[in-house]
Amino acid sequence: MEGRAFTPILKKIIPVLITIVIVAWLYKIYGAWAYTVKNLAEFFRLTWEHLVLVVVSMVAAVTVGVGLGTLMTRKGFDRLSPAIMGVVNVWQSFPSLGVIALAYGFLPLLGLSGIGAVPALIALFFTAVAPIVRNTYAGIDAVSNDVIEAATGMGMNPKQILFRIELPNALPVIMGGIRTSTALIVGTAPLAFLIGGGGLGFWIFTGIALMDMGIMIAGAVPVALIAMVADFALARTEKIVVSRGIQAEEYQVAI
């Protein structure tokens, strides 16, 4: 029993340890560590900007995405949903760099600035919202008709069915969409620098421009760390908020 429980943990920890060792080594030999320490204040400012870009765009994307995805499953709106899904699917195949460029080119047409944190946030939001809309819609749509019929027949009203049955049962799929979006956004956020959105992209692109690996790594590694921490945090959240009755089998307690 102990052996079996122990192996998966080892399997997870060993790659993480190897990665940390390699990254630390790169950090040291290219002088990224020295650069970071020297520019500590700027490091914190860029990290803070980066986190704001990620968190704000994600919060907006989750709110709008889950809302729209849910609305698409409601009676009356469900006729529009194939059209919306079509748009969302095309949108999702759009490269994120293209979305950033679109924000830069398109916002001035609306009389807004194409430069700065706001256009960057708008671009990131549009990148993040697609997987969430898609998964919310698919997740709720996949809840078995039998379950809905039983709930209706037992006298639940539409609101109770949504909040007690549909959303809880769609949650693993919705969480999957949120994790996809988060990974996408953390990776896209450095591009915000290109339209003056700030963040750790500043060091990455400066390093590339100066062909200085140290500066580039000093920007890239924190971005990767944020991605890992965010994914880990979301995985933990999923384990807490998703009912044990519908979690993936690996979490299931042996019977």
Add this chain to the structure above:
Amino acid sequence: MNIMLKLENVTKIYPGAEHIKAVDDLSFDLSEGEICTVVGPSGCGKTTAMKMINRLIPMTSGKIYIDGQNINRLDTIELRRNIGYVIQNIGLFPNMTIAENIAVVPKMKGWDKDRITERAESLLELINLAPEEFMDRYPRELSGGQQQRIGVARAMAADPPIMLMDEPFGAIDPINREHLQNEFLRIQERVKKTIVFVTHDIDEAIKMGDKICLLKAGKLVQFDGPEKMLTEPANDFVRDFLGGDRTLKRLNLLKLKAAMKPDPPVIMQGESPEKAKAMLTELKVDNLIVVDAEKRLLGYVNHEALQKDVDEVRKVTRPTDCFLPASSSLKDGLSEIFTHDLGYLIVVDDDKKVIGILDTEDIRGILRR
């Protein structure tokens, strides 16, 4: 008896199919505590008829009364919370534990926590699942049969006077289905709900129903108790639907008690073989049932056994398995008769006291009636 459910000229026409009446002028009364099985060929409107009772499907015209109240005057949500509902594919909520599934309706009705827990425990005991083992498990951890039992328990949670069951055992394998049917009848003995039970299986309809409602193309063809329907089918359609073996189906329905010859001749274990021989000759039978002082079955003796020189019949009594309790069906009885060489079946009560015998002539007699 009090009429619990009354359908009055209920008709359903689906929009877009105006020329077809899915349910056509259906009327029947159901007394409190009765099970009405609704049966018919697929597409006959049986599920539609049932779903109009909890207004999952709105009726086109007609009236339905529950305990004298017109259901169209009641709030839909309130109406449904007072009707137990079981569907074929069970529809347990996978995100909730068994206890939470059972608690859904009581919770909506505002019961307090202790009362809900108590209720869930007693329901699990009723369906023979240990509460401490099942309360906190999730639906996917249960077998299909267990899930369907939880489905029934969930429907009974708030103690609704009426239950609707839509092919509840249809997706269960035959062996478990029979088990669940028997268990459900046993539970019904105790809870005495008024039940509308939709099925496509005529054998199930006969077994479960106090009344059978046979539909064809939305129209009521016959509404009767199973015995009456089997003996007096209203027309050829009913006769065909019941099947060529409808006489044999009655074997399943009738109990040994109804067909047996009561108080058969028996001999006490302490009597002498001479008396036994005399009785055999006098009664012109091949064997004689031997009982103890309380009339409990011990076995039988025949001429061959009585050849031995003993002082009491007890010493030459041969044991037999050819007996059944009086509550068994004629079908089981007939099977026993053919399995053993006795030539007849001994009918006993719960204490194994001999109360009658039954042979194939008795069965023929009651089927002819």
